[in-house]
Amino acid sequence: MNDKRDCLRKLPSVDRLLSHKRVQNLIKEYSHRLVVEAIRADLESIRRGILAEQNLEISESAVLDRISQGLRTDFQASLRPVINATGVVIHTNLGRAPLSEAAQAAMIAVAGAYNTLEYDLEEGERGSRLVHAAKLLRALTGAEDAIALNNNAAALILILSALAREREVIISRGQLVEIGGGFRIPAIMRESGATLVEVGTTNRTRIEDYEAAVNEQTAMLLRVHASNFRQLGFVEQPSLSQVTACARQHGLLAVDDLGSGTLINTRKFGLAYEPTIQDSISAGFDLVCFSGDKLLGGPQAGIIVGKAKLMARLKRHPLARAMRVDKLTYAALIATLQHYLRDEALQEIPIWRMIGRELDEIGRTAERWAAQIGGKVVDGRSTVGGGSLPGTDLPTRLLAIAVASPARFAAGLRQADPPVIARVSKSHVLLDPRTVLPEQETDLLRVLSRLALDEDQEKGRLS
Numbered sequence: 001m002n003d004k005r006d007c008l009r010k011l012p013s014v015d016r017l018l019s020h021k022r023v024q025n026l027i028k029e030y031s032h033r034l035v036v037e038a039i040r041a042d043l044e045s046i047r048r049g050i051l052a053e054q055n056l057e058i059s060e061s062a063v064l065d066r067i068s069q070g071l072r073t074d075f076q077a078s079l080r081p082v083i084n085a086t087g088v089v090i091h092t093n094l095g096r097a098p099l100s101e102a103a104q105a106a107m108i109a110v111a112g113a114y115n116t117l118e119y120d121l122e123e124g125e126r127g128s129r130l131v132h133a134a135k136l137l138r139a140l141t142g143a144e145d146a147i148a149l150n151n152n153a154a155a156l157i158l159i160l161s162a163l164a165r166e167r168e169v170i171i172s173r174g175q176l177v178e179i180g181g182g183f184r185i186p187a188i189m190r191e192s193g194a195t196l197v198e199v200g201t202t203n204r205t206r207i208e209d210y211e212a213a214v215n216e217q218t219a220m221l222l223r224v225h226a227s228n229f230r231q232l233g234f235v236e237q238p239s240l241s242q243v244t245a246c247a248r249q250h251g252l253l254a255v256d257d258l259g260s261g262t263l264i265n266t267r268k269f270g271l272a273y274e275p276t277i278q279d280s281i282s283a284g285f286d287l288v289c290f291s292g293d294k295l296l297g298g299p300q301a302g303i304i305v306g307k308a309k310l311m312a313r314l315k316r317h318p319l320a321r322a323m324r325v326d327k328l329t330y331a332a333l334i335a336t337l338q339h340y341l342r343d344e345a346l347q348e349i350p351i352w353r354m355i356g357r358e359l360d361e362i363g364r365t366a367e368r369w370a371a372q373i374g375g376k377v378v379d380g381r382s383t384v385g386g387g388s389l390p391g392t393d394l395p396t397r398l399l400a401i402a403v404a405s406p407a408r409f410a411a412g413l414r415q416a417d418p419p420v421i422a423r424v425s426k427s428h429v430l431l432d433p434r435t436v437l438p439e440q441e442t443d444l445l446r447v448l449s450r451l452a453l454d455e456d457q458e459k460g461r462l463s
């Protein structure tokens with residue numbers, strides 16, 4: 001009993017802690033109110049611990065460590081840059097496509113200044129923000145007109161709401177996909193008031209199946225790219241031009257949701273074919289939609305390209321206003337599209353640089369890391385990811401570090417500053433140089449050396 005009273009008496013007071021230099025710094029960062037609350041809460045849990053005869057460290061420095069750790073966990077920015085060492089190039093959970101230097105610079109330039117978002121410099125009056133990327137997209141895809149919205153899901157909802165509400169939309173059963181994050185084509189249709197008419201079977205759909213389903217209620221034939229899975233074996237889908245010919249013959253709209261959509265032929269990297277936007281336009285689709293931050297390598301956006309007359313209806317729809325993009329997105333999108341126009345996309349856009357990285361060069365980078373950190377360099381595979389090129393991947397070289405507990409080591413990497421995201425196998429932590437940006441290498445090696453050193457001290461040498 002006396003012991004407990006003794007302990008309670010030894011507790012530092014709130015005022016005493018507040019005068020501490022470290023606490024003064026915390027107050028600057030998190031505010032007086034939050035710091036006082038954190039101190040009170042910590043002292044209270046110490047008191048309860050003492051009464052329950054559990055031993056909490058009660059020294060001033062232990063209290064300060066706990067509250068600064070707690071404040072950091074609760075209030076530091078939850079959106080932070082990380083180092084992606086997974087080898088998944090378009091990693092949906094890690095923000096998909098990192099932007100080119102020009103795109104970053106363009107965002108910064110319009111972020112802190114007034115700009116021409118909705119201002120026509122020639123006329124000196126109000127302009128439309130919808131014009132911004134349109135000319136570039138027309139030049140690059142051959143389409144008559146283009147608009148950018150918040151993301152490709154929004155693009156699809158706008159197309160269906162504006163052009164197929166209370167009408168029927170025909171889609172192949174093999175294309176009723178779920179993209180991830182609960183984005184399912186049938187649910188999108190329901191939300192937009194269009195009626196889904198499924199034709200064909202899971203593995204085979206022929207153009208005759210579309211033909212047979214057409215009636216007076218039909219508004220549209222919709223193709224959806226199966227972007228995150230691949231069907232093998234006894235499979236068949238009608239060609240692009242069969243779908244557009246059928247639509248034309250019956251006076252229907254032909255719409256292609258490409259998902260990723262690319263302006264560059266992926267076959268030149270030894271990858272499978274990913275449908276290009278130009279192919280869909282030249283096959284005669286009325287509208288084609290795709291994401292800005294998948295294989296385009298730009299900011300989050302949903303881009304629609306196609307016939308000018310339809311685009312005018314989309315622009316007038318109230319949802320277009322609700323789904324519009326902001327100045328930062330336009331800035332990054334325009335800069336990204338300019339790389340394609342100048343034929344420098346493969347050099348300037350990070351995802352294309354990563355996809356195109358030579359195996360030898362990746363191997364040399366991995367060897368350089370191994371020389372500094374330990375571990376060995378092994379063969380592996382990188383994936384493109386992000387709902388593109390399912391089932392195909394790229395050969396890579398990985399740094400494999402043998403550790404006592406790969407899961408714990410990987411957790412240590414995630415807690416580091418900057419956090420490092422790695423792959424984990426049974427006995428190794430695996431790091432793929434392909435997706436590590438050159439300017440992140442110093443940070444990566446610093447984080448790895450420190451963790452590897454801790455591991456060394458615990459377990460003897462890394463192998």
Ligand SMILES: *Cc1c(COP(=O)(O)O)cnc(C)c1O
Nearest residue numbers: 151152153179227259260291387
């Ligand atoms: C990824 C994808 C979408 C959704 O695109 P977001 O830009 O993520 O909204 C829609 N359709 C297909 C086929 C996709 O692959």
